[in-house]
Amino acid sequence: MRKEAFPRTDWPRVVVTTDPELDDLNSMIRLLTHAAEIDLCGLVYAGSRFHYTGDPARGIAPHRWPAPGARLHIDEAIDAYARVEDTLRVHDPRFPTAAHLRSLVRMGNVATEGEMDEITPGSTLIADLLRETALTPDGATGAGGALLDAARPLFIQAWGGISTLARALRTVEEELGGRADWPVLKQRVLDRVVLSSFGEQDSTLASYIRPCWPGLEHREVATRTWGYTTRDVLLPADLELVGAQWTREHISSRGPLGAAYRVWGDGRRMAADFDAEDYFGESGKTEAQLREEGYQVWCPVQEPGAFISEGDTSNFTLLIPNGLHSWEDATFGGWGGRQVPHPELPDTLTSDMRFTLPGLPQPDYPPLVVDHAADGSAPPEYHMTRWWRALQNEFAARLAWSVTPRYEDANHPPAVVVEHPDGGSGLVRSVRPGEVVTLTATATDPDGDHVLLRWWAYPEAGPNPCPTPPRIRDDGAGNAVVTVPAEARPGQAIHVIVEGTDTGTPPLTRYQRVVLDVVDAA
Numbered sequence: 001m002r003k004e005a006f007p008r009t010d011w012p013r014v015v016v017t018t019d020p021e022l023d024d025l026n027s028m029i030r031l032l033t034h035a036a037e038i039d040l041c042g043l044v045y046a047g048s049r050f051h052y053t054g055d056p057a058r059g060i061a062p063h064r065w066p067a068p069g070a071r072l073h074i075d076e077a078i079d080a081y082a083r084v085e086d087t088l089r090v091h092d093p094r095f096p097t098a099a100h101l102r103s104l105v106r107m108g109n110v111a112t113e114g115e116m117d118e119i120t121p122g123s124t125l126i127a128d129l130l131r132e133t134a135l136t137p138d139g140a141t142g143a144g145g146a147l148l149d150a151a152r153p154l155f156i157q158a159w160g161g162i163s164t165l166a167r168a169l170r171t172v173e174e175e176l177g178g179r180a181d182w183p184v185l186k187q188r189v190l191d192r193v194v195l196s197s198f199g200e201q202d203s204t205l206a207s208y209i210r211p212c213w214p215g216l217e218h219r220e221v222a223t224r225t226w227g228y229t230t231r232d233v234l235l236p237a238d239l240e241l242v243g244a245q246w247t248r249e250h251i252s253s254r255g256p257l258g259a260a261y262r263v264w265g266d267g268r269r270m271a272a273d274f275d276a277e278d279y280f281g282e283s284g285k286t287e288a289q290l291r292e293e294g295y296q297v298w299c300p301v302q303e304p305g306a307f308i309s310e311g312d313t314s315n316f317t318l319l320i321p322n323g324l325h326s327w328e329d330a331t332f333g334g335w336g337g338r339q340v341p342h343p344e345l346p347d348t349l350t351s352d353m354r355f356t357l358p359g360l361p362q363p364d365y366p367p368l369v370v371d372h373a374a375d376g377s378a379p380p381e382y383h384m385t386r387w388w389r390a391l392q393n394e395f396a397a398r399l400a401w402s403v404t405p406r407y408e409d410a411n412h413p414p415a416v417v418v419e420h421p422d423g424g425s426g427l428v429r430s431v432r433p434g435e436v437v438t439l440t441a442t443a444t445d446p447d448g449d450h451v452l453l454r455w456w457a458y459p460e461a462g463p464n465p466c467p468t469p470p471r472i473r474d475d476g477a478g479n480a481v482v483t484v485p486a487e488a489r490p491g492q493a494i495h496v497i498v499e500g501t502d503t504g505t506p507p508l509t510r511y512q513r514v515v516l517d518v519v520d521a522a
Helices: 022-032 073-082 087-089 100-102 121-135 164-177 181-193 204-212 235-241 244-252 255-260 287-292 313-320 390-401
Strands: 011-018 039-045 105-107 154-158 195-199 217-220 348-350 415-419 428-431 434-446 451-457 471-474 479-483 493-502 510-518
Touching: 011 022, 011 121, 011 313, 022 073, 022 255, 022 313, 039 121, 073 087, 073 100, 073 105, 073 255, 087 204, 087 390, 100 105, 100 195, 121 164, 121 181, 154 313, 154 479, 164 181, 164 434, 181 195, 181 493, 195 204, 204 255, 217 244, 235 244, 235 390, 244 390, 255 390, 313 510, 390 510, 415 510, 434 493, 434 510, 451 471, 451 479
Parallel strands: 011 039, 011 154, 039 105, 154 195, 195 217, 217 348, 428 510
Antiparallel strands: 415 434, 434 479, 451 493, 471 479, 493 510
């Protein structure tokens, strides 16, 4: 697996594979509100153990798949996006056209769980990207000296099953595996490709990818924070952000994209036939009444209009360019949570999902990812919940953009900059144990809002953190005096975050991460 972070100049490409779960639709809608700043290369329908089309030739019936002819969720989200794309471009001209997004949509391996024999349009799209990645030398540049796309990192996200990616990897291995330089080509794929997933929703990671592609980085980003049981882990102060009132005001009422977003009691269903686990669209019924109707009530019923789930959002929020740079290294932590090496799987980093999906075993090891709050407590999944309010405010603001035709009538995120005393970049600095470092941040806001700056240490972040937090004196005006712990050892690193939140409505937050690399005191 990768031994060091990606260079922060190599902005990643992204392919999303997704099954027709309601939380995938909701995550897709949020993703499209960030389409201006994420380099989407593919949007691929995938099967999983929970959703597949079936294969009549083999006597396999469909399982929790939409009715024949139904508009599937990627297309449904793009349909809503198409109605507001011009308004979104008022706020960021980089938003792509709906036509471009439609050109990225493919059907992947969906017939049944773990099916990877068939070459599909979705697997072909991914195989083309992997092949180009393998055949492009490191540092290859094009006109003007820009790094070629195929030399940049490629994040392939499995919001459902992984079989479409597995088929693509097999295709590339079959086509290029006989070449004398295959070891070099394969290593380029391993160096540049990251698989992220919400759990293992089919068998192909275990049966094919791990044994045949050892070294392929897998980021397991599943959290309860974005799932159906988010209310079990959210901070008490943030529970309002999943309630019906907040959701209606900031999401459901915000134009076509908000109207397409799934909420409790909305009368909609996922599959063509009765699905005993899909009672989220039902309204006005108690859990007992739902059970009498044949439903398996595995998640507590919420008030109509409330948040249901966005289970796959942590796959792509790590890629949002908010200043945290968490895509560069899974251990950095950020809007996609923080991952650490899995105790049993050498190429996997995990967010440590502490709950079971149906049919998956409960991990028997203690929590691996523990972030501490300022008061020293360790709330459950704080590595993810600490960002929840900022992310919900971000979504609310972007949905507001979609229905606000004048730039000046909406709020936009601030920009936060940290400068080195010599005028260069201050984001990575070498320090010695006991050294006192002064850090200065400035912020600008496109709407002229005041930006509140706050410095804080993230002692758990990074592949080799210093266990002792630094002392920080923050003057509240962007200046921080950081004392490196005397106990710090060479090779360790200390992550310090400056957070800038504007005074607009809703308030929006951006960051910069300063990494203090500890070197020998001599």
